[in-house]
Amino acid sequence: MDGRERILKAFNSEPVDRVPWVPFVGVHGAFLIGKNADEYLQSADLMVRGIESAIEAYQPDGMPVCFDLQLEAEALGCKLAWSKENPPAVISHPLAGGKSVGILPVFDKESGRISLVLEAAWRARQGSPGTAMYGLITGPFTLALHLLGTDIFMMMFENPDYIKELLSYTAGISKNMADWYIEAGCDVIAVVDPMTSQIGPDHFEQFIHNPVSSVFSHIRNHGALSSFFVCGHAQQNIDVMCKTGPDNVSIDENIPLAYVRDICRRYGISFGGNLQLTLVLLMGSPEDCQKHALDCIDTAGESGFILAPGCDLPMKTPVENIKSVGQLVRDNYQRDVVRALDKTPDEMPRLNLGEYGQTDKVIVDIITLDSESCAPCQYMVEAVREVAPHFEELVEWREHSIKNLDGVTFMSSLFVKNIPTICIDGKISFVSQIPPKQELIKAIQKRINEKMKLRIREKHGKIVLAGSPEELREIIEKARIAILELGAQIEIETITAEEARSLYGISQSPAWINVRNRIKSEGTEPAVDVMREWIKALL
């Protein structure tokens, strides 16, 4: 089942092999290809590149073509202020004060940036046949607000007929856009109408129901699926939104997913949402994102549900965060890992792992969910088990299952984030992927060689002889003979007794000082608790 099939089935509440996942990549696409939001949203080429990059990085089931709720408004004469990191903002309202819609320009495919967005849709469709393409259109109420400005709220009260006429006009614009997106190959037409969250159900029914229902009927009659996107505090409207007849309702973090689930199921329509954008996807860690995504899936259930953020991803959302959500969705076992880790306390004690890498043996640790029940963990353990005898007594290996508290403690002490992971002498070496036998042998051998080198170099030391030249003359001669007899390569350094006093704390001369190099680490910055152990050895 490819992503497109999965989305289509989920929209129809048919069984799917897993929950489909749609990251709403809008200006985040610009970030992925190193461009600014303003140039991105004004170039079909850049949008196509952004969509392709997002599909490659995130392997989503569906992808919006363009997330810009100012597109139609601009084509109808609203002035825009462009931003490098956000979609543009509407800064003028051609119908302000209640002017007639008759003054608005003709709306066609050549208006504003519409042709380039449609071109991007067509090219993205051709380039990614296995991904469901979403054509996003500005909902009738939000478009009306762009055209009229915030006078709309007072005019709903004072001149309801005018507002109804305006909404009928903007619904017509939505139908045009839907037709064009469908022609370009989009599978889903999402009517994005966040401003409806500002009104209550009575006024929704009075003003919004008819125009929006007509848009959804139109989309259905033209063979595409529809979604009603709304963000903000719109809980009061979910029921009336369902009554407008979309195939899907998609919401953000302001509305409890369980609430939407129950209402949508009652109406037999699918639903989507509601990953938190700011605190989790933008500011959280990959682990936070996975945990939150799992909560959403657990709440929503796997039928008739599409996992998605509540809105357009912030431009600089960390790529690793979005990837981690996809990984969780595609990988059942990753869900088990997240569940297992969720049961552990937040503040784990950390082990002192100062001894790692210090013993003669090489220690191989495998951090697993549980090798008996988790296939990737089992294969990783088997790989180590098979390789270890090649090194006879030199290699010792252990499995640490995170189903036990000890395992989790060990995991956090080694700063391991993914399961399964192989650590060699406390260093993360293989993450998630089962290494081929030769690669594992090579990695262990490399570590053995490093230790050998360290030990050889440790043998190098020097003799410091402290005293006056007269005092030292005979001692130096005898020391040279002794070194020669042992066949050692050790240098002799002489210093005056005065220097020796301050450097080595000797009280009488002549004095003999053995200096031995103990290399504790190379090319890494050891942790403070490790340093502490090394320092103790000198006390």
Added chain:
Amino acid sequence: MKIPLILVTGFLGSGKTSLLRQVLERLGPRKRIAIIQNEFAPGRVDSAELEASGIPFHLLEINNGSVFCACLLDDFIVRLAEFLKTYQPEAIFLEATGLADPVSLAQVMQAPEVSKYLFLGGVWTVIDSVNFNKYQQYVQRVRHQVQIADLILFNKSDLAAPDAAMTEQINLWNPTAEKFISRNGFFDNIEESISKSMGVHEIPDIAGLKESLPRPDIGSCVIRTQKVYTEKALIGFHDENKEIIYRLKGYVRSRDGQALLVHSVFGRLTIEKAAYWDGPTEIILMGPGIRPGLITKEFLKSGENA
């Protein structure tokens, strides 16, 4: 020391600019004040009017592409951090424009880059006493702004005194907020309210030296979650953390679909049914040593999936 951020909300034309002018007149001569507002939003605070007052302040505009979505603010975090370092304001007033979600804005302030500099000192909501009855029927955001406030001003009292129906409605939506009648943004308790939101009230009043005494470093946190809570879980969370929570306020969803109004000041917790809350669980915490990441984790652990 962290500086207070006061969120000023209110629907279009309610009198936010007049209020800020009153605040500037009182605070401006002795503190460095910053005002943050949305660059393109209609009905925003009129910076020209404030500048005309002659009282110095620093202005930072949120260049957000959308008047209705506060989620696209990642570039703003960087700009704000830079702004705080450059101007080192001693108090910030963030104007949440008429249609924006103020809680989303407050959440953005929890980004590590800026939360180390500031805490949420208070949420002030200005009500247009003349037009409230009309707007509140149409615009859901008006209710949300009232519900999350800890100070509510019935402004334009010279044009229309708040009637009984309006007062009753506001009290139903938010029984715990302090409420004052104001005219052109001025109200009798303005000095005390400013001090309170600046965190000055958190230290003992010794011979009127409040403002010169060191203030414990206050942190704040806004949590919005889909989790549901039992009263027992809330009491447990509160008791565990009451040493570090000076104030807690918000709405919490329970498993049976009801909403609870949770309110705590210096360890005195009250929980009651909230008849008019239809959003998710949403709480604001303030107190010494509050670290948003840790307290959020603890609060989420106390809840259950819906």
